[in-house]
Amino acid sequence: MRHLLTGFEFSKEEYEDIIDTASKMKANPALYSDTLKGKSAAIMFEKPSLRTRTTFEIALFRLGAHGVYLDLQSGDLGKRESIPDYARNLSRWTDCLVGRVFAQSTLEELAATGSVPVINALSDLYHPAQAMADYMTVKEHLGSFENVKLAYLGDGNNVTNSLLVAGAILGVNVTCFCPLGHGPDIQIFNKASEIARKHGCTLNVTDDLSLLKNYDVLYTDTWVSMGDNTPLDAVKKIYMPYQINAQTVEASSAKIVMHCLPAHRGFEITDDVMDGDKSVVFDEAENRLHIHMSLLSKLIKA
Ligand code: CP
């Protein structure tokens, strides 16, 4: 049994296979309508979601399976009964647990005590299925991962960590431009860097925007992640130099601009860039669906 908890679980070949299968499913979804016939998954979310929840539910439906959404936004997980007992109950009825949680340790506990695959649908540390859909989108627009240079601008967060992990595994060069003290998780960065060395690519973190030259991809995410109660206006001063706008697009020579969404227009990205001809943000959003179909069919035994 395999889980997707961090993104470190899969090899380069497996990442490529997940992305290629997602592309085939995108081209011909009807061919896969019985792939998981009669199966089911619990979709347990402690935080809000538009894209991830919707695409997991539709992915299950398109594969012939059923998704049961469990709204855990009022903080129920581990309160009414323990996390292990949640996992043990749900493992008797379902074939997979998809979890969006505050703490990565919650997913690890579900995986350790349940008996079905667990998929991370975003935690404090990772958003691995997002990164898979992002690199699928990069491949669609740039043709391959060879010599691709991706620049991430803004807050070093769960999305940044997963872009580093998946980038290292797929051989993509990733540089994070983040204000001092707001970079990605250092342990995840170091572990991903070891993989990058073996795969002939490099990972970097810097606060120096004068180095933003000759990149293929520009990527950003919110400056305030879910669970952080700092008002968006309050962080403006720290992050505004890292905003993706016409100047940063021009300076970087980027061919495509990405954002995992939801976007805070006028903060991490300007309207003209988000709606401009280099923006592929809605391709990314669409690809969440195809990647989830591919992932679910890989992890759930037919
Ligand atoms: N990108 C993403 O995960 O979006 P949601 O929070 O809407 O699921």
Ligand code: NVA
């Ligand atoms: N970093 C953001 C990603 C949202 C999809 C958050 O955790 O809120």
